[in-house]
Amino acid sequence: MKNISLSTKVLIGVFAGIGLGVFFGEHVAWLSVVGDIFIGLLQMTVLPYIMISLIVNIGRLSLEKAKRLIKYGIIFLLMMLGIGLLALFVLPFSFPEWGSGSFYSNDFVQEVVPFDVVKHYVPANPFASMSNNVVPAVVLFSIFIGLGVMKLPNKETLLKPLEVMSKALNQVNKMIVKITPIGVFSIAAGVVSTLSWDDLSRLQGYLLIYLAAVIIMTFIVLPYVISIFTPYSTRTVFKITRSTLITIFATGKIIVVFPQLIEDIKAIIATEEGGSAETRSEIDIIMPLAYPFPNLGTFMIFIFVPFAAWYSGHELVFSEYPLFLSSTFLSSFVAPITGLPFSLDVMGIPKETFNLFVVSTVLTDRIRVVLGAFHLITLTLLSVSASQGFLKFKKARFIRGLIVVSITFAVTIFGMNRLLTENMKSIPTNSEILNHFKLISPQQTFEILDKAVPNPNWRRRNESSLNRIKRRGIIRIGFYDDAMPFTFYNRDSLLVGMGIDLANRLANDLEVKIEFVPIERGEVIIGMQKDYYDIVMSDIFISNTYAQKLEISKPYITVSLALVTQKDESRFNTARSALEVDSFTICYFERKDVAEEYAATFRNAKIYPIDDLEQFFNQSVDDSIHFDTYLTSAERASALTIQHPGFKVVNPLPYHINNALIFPIAKSNIWKKYIDNWIEFRTQDGTIDRIYKQWVLGQEYKKKKRNWNFYDDVIVPKYFSDNETEKFSPSTIH
Incomplete structure (x- = not known):
């Protein structure tokens, strides 16, 4: 085993863990505790390492050099995020036509909690930021300390001990990395043992397209970017970073092996220009600085937004993409678990679809961080190359890369569209789900x-x-x-x-x-x-x-009043636009008293009774009357849009009017x-x-079923069940 490389051992650990999880299922779920311990050990040195590394390396910089590094970092970050935006624009064409309305969500009446910029990015209490692992705030605090140290005449008195401490933390990290095969084995076994394949089957459209996006960006687009602008071989890059990337995939976190990732990039630099002390110092600055900012791994997660729109019957139209892409850019500055609900709300997509995303994170979190790590590698190599003066644009390689990437995306989009068209035939729509409930x-x-x-x-x-x-x-x-x-x-x-x-x-x-x-x-x-x-x-x-x-x-329950209107009707999307409408009609079923009270909140709303819902959905009334909206509860309205996908639920008021069912x-x-x-x-x-x-919410009530595993579902029935039955059968009692 001594001759086997660490990356090979890590791979063996991953596949052995997957095999154990599939074989024994939930019987080995306890191994996730061992995995959590491993992640905790890796993580314990990371935040102190980032802080000390930033303070030391910024403190030794000149102001001119710091400006140059930051300038190149911003330029290349924007370039890479631009590539990500382009990918987010074209990938949704992979989704085929598939109509499915959405169930009601309690989010309809909940106020959106605004993102707290101060809490996440401003270290008002740096010790609280450290204890709560708020990395952006910790980085900003370290930057200011580094800038303060930069101007001190006797700064080496402080920086040398800190440098020794930084090296000590790095050594601790390397010690823990040696047990990575055991850690990833435990993590893989724990994750696979509790994986719900039924839930993931509903997400196949998102998972397949996101996986394809990560593979294309990690193994085609970013390697071409490195080879077009820098002197480094992509083969060398993958060879040096392989074990670290596998560990990142297994743990689902970049930060736990952050020191090791920095060492890998220094090793890559050393293959071409020897890795001077100045260059190594720049890497120690760029990596921690880049970490809190958006990376392509997080960026591409937002393909979930057009997926959720498609899956819930709210497909994005071309005119909505500028809003989608801009909201994605803003949301990508925070973790997806925080940013995605904001984007879903901005796009008017039912936020109950976010529950599907939560289910998917068991897989996507591990894929996302691999692309995120390679994003950091690429950004650092580009910035260092520019700073050191050996950045060179290779036109021929750029043209070849452009052709390869374009063909790859075209084939992927066409192939995914055909595959999903076929596969989605077996996935029930919400209408089928509602009609199937017992x-x-x-x-x-x-x-x-x-x-x-x-x-x-x-x-x-x-x-x-x-x-x-x-x-x-x-x-x-x-x-x-x-x-x-x-x-x-x-x-x-x-x-x-x-x-x-x-x-x-x-x-x-x-x-x-x-x-x-x-x-x-x-x-x-x-x-x-x-x-x-x-x-x-x-x-x-x-x-x-x-x-x-x-x-x-x-x-017995509280409901919220809402209007049903045609999906392409935009006048009632917001309170402001609804108030600007000169006049519109609200039809209602039987409850004139409720309709009159609701319509009184608008200036020129006229109400009309109907005897049958088809009079609204088919406009089967007098030609002189056109029903713009239908008044009911949001709970019932959502169910109606499941049956009539061409309609949507809106609340054209700045507040919610609730009512009670009795x-x-x-x-x-x-x-x-x-x-x-x-x-x-x-x-x-x-x-x-x-x-x-x-x-109402579409969450089918059923007893939790044990996940399939080879031992309980194959071995036990085949080798133990018959014997046990014979042993305890009444016919064996004489």
């Missing part, structure tokens, strides 16, 4: 009446509705048949939805059967007065009218008290929340 609650014996009729069993004198329900053994529940996602018929003609789920839960608690009674248009109040239903369990808004004329339960119930104090207590109980035990998450 009831969470125990399904009760039920009957669906053809039309609303009075209860055949009148309430006896002084008998409460609850007592009649128990006496009959049947509860009558009113419902709308097209109130998706609350009560509706799915594609299998089954009555489902949040309200139906709650109805089955209520009937199960009462130990009775169900009679579902369809509600005639505009007859909730009349139907309740005529004893058609004991309770109505569709999406019924509370209002002053209903509060006066109906017995109603306490609210159950109209038969007049009876005992019955009302029971329903209110039932809502409280089922809220506290999480039942209503679980049902809400499935039908």
Whole structure:
């Protein structure tokens, strides 16, 4: 083993860990703890090393040299980010046409928390920045200390001890690097053992395109940039940095091997011009300075934004790309976990898609940092070459590189488009997912009446509705048949939805059967007065009218009012643009009182009732009337856009108008008290929340399944199950 290089040992560790994770699955998930210990050991020296290295090397610079280094660093950083922007512009053409609306997200009513520039970039309390690992603030603090030391006459008195400390930290890092094969083995085994392949299958479009982008940028584009401008061989670059890049891939962090990466770049420099002390000093400055700034690894992560738009049915149009690219540039100054929600919000993409990104990070974080590390290598080599005067533009190599890169991108985009077109046929759309949902609650014996009729069993004198329900053994529940996602018929003609789920839960608690009674248009109040239903369990808004004329339960969920409009309609995207509209129409279904109150917030909004939703979606009304918008809850509106991908949900107000959903119930104090207590109980035990998450948020309720692994799913059934069955089978007992 002594003759095997470190990079080979690291590769063996990675593949051995992957194999162990696939074979034993969650049985070896505990190895991730060992991996965390390894990462912690690597990380413990990094921040002190960056601080001391910056102070020492900036302190020894002249002001003129510092300006020159920073100038070249900025020029080449902008050049490389420009390449990244171009890639972000062309790669989304890989996504084929694939319509899919989006479920409701609670982000619809949440205010966007602005990014705190001061907290991340200004070291108001440098010790807090150090303890919280806020690298940009620590770097800025170190730069100012270095600049202060630069002008001191006796600065070497301070710098020499710091230099010794820097070397000591580097030695500690090298000691820990020797156990890298064990560390990456543990990390790989832990990650693979808990990987959810079902979740990742939904992300294949993003993962495939991002992987292709990283491969192209790391192994084609950036190597060409190095060979076009510098004297260094890309083969030498990869040979020297190979083990470090593999370690970065395994750990998912650049910073943990930052000192080793600096040493690798010094070794690359030494292959051409001997690596003078001045050059090595410049590397020690450029690398820490460049680290807090955007790199191509982070930059290319933002391909998730057009993916999320495509996946959720909000495809970006050409005119939106300037906004997308500019927001990406700003967001790339922070970690993707912070910057992506900002970009998604700016582009008007449902932020629940961010949950998909979180799932993907188990893979993309490791890919991202490899490109990020090679970005730093390239930037440092370019800046040092320019500073030392041996930067040279090779025209012939530039032309050849341009041709190779163009062909590679064209082939990749075409190939990915065809591959995804075929693969996405097996991925269910949100419409298919919604129609596939099953009831969470125990399904009760039920009957669906053809039309609303009075209860055949009148309430006896002084008998409460609850007592009649128990006496009959049947509860009558009113419902709308097209109130998706609350009560509706799915594609299998089954009555489902949040309200139906709650109805089955209520009937199960009462130990009775169900009679579902369809509600005639505009007859909730009349139907309740005529004893058609004991309770109505569709999406019924509370209002002053209903509060006066109906017995109603306490609210069981809060909803936000919103408008449905055509996807290409931009007048209602913001409060400012909506207020500038001379006049527009709002159609509503049945609830005139709610529509009047909502429309009163606009100057020239006119409201019109409709009898059927198709009158809005198909504009099947009098030619003299055009419905611009449809008023409903954002929760229901989102479900409607799943069925009608050509429409979107908007809130053209600077604030949100919330409303509560309630159950109209038969007049009876005992019955009302029971329903209110039932809502409280089922809220506290999480039942209503679980049902809400499935039908409204689209998060299917299912028990967590064990991930597949070779040992439990192949070895045990084949070699142990039959023997165990024979051993404990009743037929073996005499």
